Amino acid sequence: MQVELIRRGLNCKLEEPVRVIYKGDDVGKFESDQLVNEFVIVELKVAMEYLKADEAQ
Secondary structure, three states: OHHHHHHOOOOEEEEEEEEEEEOOEEEEEEEEEEEEOOOEEEOOOOOOOOOHHHHHO
């Protein structure tokens, strides 16, 4: 996915630390799977089959 995003002219960083602010409060950091154009966070999941229980993830 990263290769295609870059080919389309987007800036894409892997496992980029992101500070999370919720309603003005700093709630911590996490590493996004991909950060696109410093704005869109992409989280990728891989599974052998789709399970309804995985939707909460």
